[in-house]
Amino acid sequence: MSDEHMPHGADQLCETGSVLYTRAVREGRIRGGDAEPAPCLLEFGFLKTDADDARWLKPVAPAVVLPRLLRTIEDRVARHRRREEKLTATFEPFLALQPQAPSGTHEHSLITALEGFPRIAAAIEQAVAETSREALVIQPGGARPLESLRQSLPRSREILARGGRMRTLYQHTTRHDAAALSHYERLEGDVEVRTLDEVTDRLFVFDRAVAFIPVNKQRDVALRIRLPALVEYFATTFDRLWSMATPLYPRAAPQPPENGITTRQRAIAALLVEGLTDAEIATRLGMNIRTARVHIAKLAATLGSGSRTQLGYLIGQSGILSQQP
Structure with a gap:
């Protein structure tokens, strides 16, 4: 392991880690020894051991890594x-x-x-x-x-x-x-x-x-x-x-919708993925349960979901959580 690797947070991925993760995403995997200069990739869950061959490391999909790291803010x-x-x-x-x-x-x-x-x-x-x-x-x-x-x-x-x-x-x-x-x-x-x-x-x-x-x-x-x-x-x-x-x-930052999904709906989507109920989502986001359900219905309609289970799956597939600022 490189002695020059400095500890850092997941929100400040080091240059070596960024290069290696980019390569892993493009190529589908990298050798375990290649990742030694950037132990942060394993520590923060950017890479995981290949189940078929422990000598290799496979990248965790960016659409999975980013929402997980974003949720650390809510966890704080x-x-x-x-x-x-x-x-x-x-x-x-x-x-x-x-x-x-x-x-x-x-x-x-x-x-x-x-x-x-x-x-x-x-x-x-x-x-x-x-x-x-x-x-x-x-x-x-x-x-x-x-x-x-x-x-x-x-x-x-x-x-x-x-x-x-x-x-x-x-x-x-x-x-x-x-x-x-x-x-x-x-x-x-x-x-x-x-x-x-x-x-x-x-x-x-x-x-x-x-x-x-x-x-x-x-x-x-x-x-x-x-x-x-x-x-x-x-x-x-x-x-x-x-x-x-x-x-x-005094100066409001705009919160424009992306791909038809509003900022508030993205926040609700993150809580739906966590498995929260409508009432829990309403409480967490400071709204009444009727408003929460209206936003959930609009989110389901936008993603083409016909059930709560399918909605959670479609949220993960859509990548909307990776659009959070």
């Missing part, structure tokens, strides 16, 4: 979700032991449980008043409630007026929400919005000094976190998701 999001849930569960018994602060006191605990929407809103208002540099926000789901947008407008303007910047992550379903777009057009300052197929649960990070996360699905209990290591973890999670997201505001 899922891992972040599980880590958040595990972290919350770990701290629940400790939070139960923490005495409630008297009404009107200024709380500066490293981790504080906030019960009830009024108390949560008051704590966020306080954090906004102390924010001078940056606000990072993740909002899962589709269209934003008008009342939520109305309430957040003065908070956003307050941060921007002090020269702070705002970065917000939504799911792709928000790209068609006229109310949300209108909301950001009413703001002046350093504001950016991006979208992903999937995001973590709701998250607020202010000045990378304090973070807020929900404790339960009803979101009527939240944690205010000032522990530096945890706040940095949440901010880093945001930064990684942000780097993978598609710009929406």
Whole structure:
């Protein structure tokens, strides 16, 4: 094995690996010894041992390799979700032991449980008043409630007026929400919005000094976190998701359909291949189940599928997942 081969990720295939994989795809196989300078090809699943002759390596089809690697992005999001849930569960018994602060006191605990929407809103208002540099926000789901947008407008303007910047992550379903777009057009300052197929649960990070996360699905209990290591973890999670997201505001990146398949339908196709149900797909992509089924039906019609099983097969054969950005 070559000592000069430097470790790298699958998204940055080395030049030697690229040349060898190209050759393997064109010729159908390469000798095992030829692949020694690029161990990454076996590590990332670009090549596999020939079942008929172990001295040879056969290429895994690009249409199979690419969707598998793309799914690692979604796996990262899922891992972040599980880590958040595990972290919350770990701290629940400790939070139960923490005495409630008297009404009107200024709380500066490293981790504080906030019960009830009024108390949560008051704590966020306080954090906004102390924010001078940056606000990072993740909002899962589709269209934003008008009342939520109305309430957040003065908070956003307050941060921007002090020269702070705002970065917000939504799911792709928000790209068609006229109310949300209108909301950001009413703001002046350093504001950016991006979208992903999937995001973590709701998250607020202010000045990378304090973070807020929900404790339960009803979101009527939240944690205010000032522990530096945890706040940095949440901010880093945001930064990684942000780097993978598609710009929406102020300059929206186009998402044109390819071969009659829209970006949203490709996202659904990837989840169908994973074996998710209609309800699970709707939840993951922030849409209602009726909308999810409409997109699945359109995808099936475009690919000429007559059954769920056939649809999964046709998705794999069509190569549409390899068109994902």
